[in-house]
Amino acid sequence: MANVLKRQIRRSAKKTSLYIILVGIACIIIFPVFFLFSFSFMSDYETYSEWPKPLVPSFKAHFMIDKDVEGYHLFIFNKSEDDFMPFGPLVFTNNEKDVDNLRKFIKLQSNCKISSQQIVEYLEVVDSDSRVEFTIRKDLLANYILFFQVVNGAPKAVLNSLMVAGATILISLTIGGMGGYAFARYFFKGKNILKLSVLFVRMFPAVSLAIPMVIILAKMGLYDQPLGLSLVYSVGQISMSIWITASVFMSIPVSLEEAAMIFGTTKVGAFWHITLPLALPGLAACAMYSFIGSWNEVIAAVVLTQFNPTFPVIVYKALVGSQGQINLITAGSVAQAVPAIIFTLIIRKYIIQMWGGVKV
Amino acid sequence: MATLELVDLAKRFSKKVWGVKKMDLEVNEKEFIVLLGPSGCGKTTTMRMIAGLEEVTRGTILLDGNDITDIPSRNRGISMVFQNYAIWPHMSVYENIAFSLKLKKMPAAEIKQRVQETADMVKIGELLKRLPGQLSGGQQQRVALARALAVRPRLFLMDEPLSNLDAKLRVIMRTELKAIHQKTEATSIFVTHDQSEAMSMADRIVIMKDGVIVQIGTPDDVYFRSANMFVAGFIGTPPSNFFTVKCIYNNDKIALEHSQFTLDLDPKGFEELKEYNGKEIVIGARPEDLLVVPDSEAVFTEEILVVEPQGSHQVVALNLSETIVKMIVSAEAKVKPGDNIGLNFNRKRLHFFNKETEDRIHLKNEVE
Numbered sequence: 001m002a003n004v005l006k007r008q009i010r011r012s013a014k015k016t017s018l019y020i021i022l023v024g025i026a027c028i029i030i031f032p033v034f035f036l037f038s039f040s041f042m043s044d045y046e047t048y049s050e051w052p053k054p055l056v057p058s059f060k061a062h063f064m065i066d067k068d069v070e071g072y073h074l075f076i077f078n079k080s081e082d083d084f085m086p087f088g089p090l091v092f093t094n095n096e097k098d099v100d101n102l103r104k105f106i107k108l109q110s111n112c113k114i115s116s117q118q119i120v121e122y123l124e125v126v127d128s129d130s131r132v133e134f135t136i137r138k139d140l141l142a143n144y145i146l147f148f149q150v151v152n153g154a155p156k157a158v159l160n161s162l163m164v165a166g167a168t169i170l171i172s173l174t175i176g177g178m179g180g181y182a183f184a185r186y187f188f189k190g191k192n193i194l195k196l197s198v199l200f201v202r203m204f205p206a207v208s209l210a211i212p213m214v215i216i217l218a219k220m221g222l223y224d225q226p227l228g229l230s231l232v233y234s235v236g237q238i239s240m241s242i243w244i245t246a247s248v249f250m251s252i253p254v255s256l257e258e259a260a261m262i263f264g265t266t267k268v269g270a271f272w273h274i275t276l277p278l279a280l281p282g283l284a285a286c287a288m289y290s291f292i293g294s295w296n297e298v299i300a301a302v303v304l305t306q307f308n309p310t311f312p313v314i315v316y317k318a319l320v321g322s323q324g325q326i327n328l329i330t331a332g333s334v335a336q337a338v339p340a341i342i343f344t345l346i347i348r349k350y351i352i353q354m355w356g357g358v359k360v
Numbered sequence: 361m362a363t364l365e366l367v368d369l370a371k372r373f374s375k376k377v378w379g380v381k382k383m384d385l386e387v388n389e390k391e392f393i394v395l396l397g398p399s400g401c402g403k404t405t406t407m408r409m410i411a412g413l414e415e416v417t418r419g420t421i422l423l424d425g426n427d428i429t430d431i432p433s434r435n436r437g438i439s440m441v442f443q444n445y446a447i448w449p450h451m452s453v454y455e456n457i458a459f460s461l462k463l464k465k466m467p468a469a470e471i472k473q474r475v476q477e478t479a480d481m482v483k484i485g486e487l488l489k490r491l492p493g494q495l496s497g498g499q500q501q502r503v504a505l506a507r508a509l510a511v512r513p514r515l516f517l518m519d520e521p522l523s524n525l526d527a528k529l530r531v532i533m534r535t536e537l538k539a540i541h542q543k544t545e546a547t548s549i550f551v552t553h554d555q556s557e558a559m560s561m562a563d564r565i566v567i568m569k570d571g572v573i574v575q576i577g578t579p580d581d582v583y584f585r586s587a588n589m590f591v592a593g594f595i596g597t598p599p600s601n602f603f604t605v606k607c608i609y610n611n612d613k614i615a616l617e618h619s620q621f622t623l624d625l626d627p628k629g630f631e632e633l634k635e636y637n638g639k640e641i642v643i644g645a646r647p648e649d650l651l652v653v654p655d656s657e658a659v660f661t662e663e664i665l666v667v668e669p670q671g672s673h674q675v676v677a678l679n680l681s682e683t684i685v686k687m688i689v690s691a692e693a694k695v696k697p698g699d700n701i702g703l704n705f706n707r708k709r710l711h712f713f714n715k716e717t718e719d720r721i722h723l724k725n726e727v728e
Contacts, residue, residue, distance in 0.1 A: 255446035258413050261433045262440050263460035263511065273459075277450050 040330040043111040047327040061110045066131040094123050111142040143331035161311040167230035168294040169287045176241025184249035198239040206300040224306045233294045248282030285347035292340045362424045362514040369419035379405035381571035390545045394558040397568035403551045439513035441521040445504040447492045454488040457507045478510040498529045516546040555595050589718040592644040598686040600644040609637040621660035644711035650687035651704045658702025
């Protein structure tokens, strides 16, 4: 009896400590990402409040206005202090200019929208009751909107990024897909060496190739153009596309095509009617992989663009050139990261299949 | 319904590897031909060449007298059932069967009728809306069959179609395939490595080894008149027993001397063996041609090593000078390991082979 109990205790102790370690590791990895997301939804006031910083962004802000001989005072509720703290201009009066300034200040610092008229109404309440408290819903996406408003060329950069990614997908999927099909279906001399060597192009860091890339693209007249950038990305992506599509095509038995050829199609027809529909999910995953590779790339984009930067370049420059306003930068970063994260989640089973050879 | 002729057909995969070395074969109208051989003998390669899936290195393929050697598969008027069925997983059963008909631009109503008809014939009439993934192995097999039959081909090819089915289903499908063949009367070529499948289905069996034809003949031909030791050893379960003996002819008597026994033969009916006087030859004896006899009539007696009951009969294994000899006795016979039994040969049914060439020594009055 005692032995059984002992064993149970030992087993649960083992399990518990294992989970503590795993959770600890997960926290180390997840927390920075979590803060990135969290900060992107916070107002300036929340971001630069005293320690302890809030873990999650608030959804509304609580304000209080009172009045003394000098004029009106605005306070905001601070969770860290658990009290109303002075907010904005120390003193203000009920004239149009002051009220408008106050409105702008509230919007900028706490991401809360309030009309001037509303403020005037509150001030009238203060006149009669000596103080007023009110709550305003926070505009959660304010940072994102502001990022695209204040950072020069951000919307255009997104468009550029999409164009580059689209062209990269098109180039790498057609060429890589054809290569992958050849690797999957045909035997030829040096096949394995060739298949391995297509990965060599990924060996060189973009920075080390920057000067030749700039010169070659300039000569082609494609410097600072989305097409030029997509050509550069395609070089690396084609090799990945070859590997992914080869494994996709390999998982489709060749006898399916042979059957189609016997039952009335040409070789191309067999590919079109049989192989392509079956390979479509895998090819889509491959396209998303190319998208992620192109969407996230910064270094080559910094070197190869000047007036037509891609979105990651904009985020990078905003980050490097920023003075404070960390919440604004995080908004840009999240906007940059979200499409890649979504696509990664969609394609993860294909990537696992490719590397592990596990049939999903 | 067509005739097929293979003339000097050969396939070379690389410098030294030949899939098929030389193949000459004539297939008659409505015939059911089985290509039989161990794996790697070139039977599937031959079929793939007929189907147009494999380029021909040498030789010609004639279908109804027309050279189809270089015609693409789709124009050959053939259809094929694949070993792994190869039915298209993204199409429903109906679409699978109708695929080739649609490509032929057949009117929709006619397609519908033809598909239903064929599906009913192979008993999948109720499954037309299903996807292949929702079917069992046997049903998938039937879909592949229906797809091949719907075309009404001139030549019907089957590449080990039953090898992925379980033993029971295989026997059922064997019967159904034969019934379908009798109904459709399509000239058929069937590839298998299972000799019992070949025996039970074929009009004629083509036995192949190392890329060449060893024997072409009816099931009876290959069983009772095996062309060489390979065929005798390959056909039949259990396979033939071989005894290397010295042939001695004197005093109008043929004596075949084995290290363990001597078999006396009346020279009448075995005249051909006289030429082998003093030479070694090989006796091939089918398991059922070894007879249990009282000791007085026995050519040799031996201790039983193992008894394998099969229900309808029993297989008895003996150890005769380090070679296992297998024979069939009736189910009623009381035999058990350790018993000594006396054995004789059914002399009329014995095969004799030249020891060097391993070819059959043909006797004049062989069993018909």
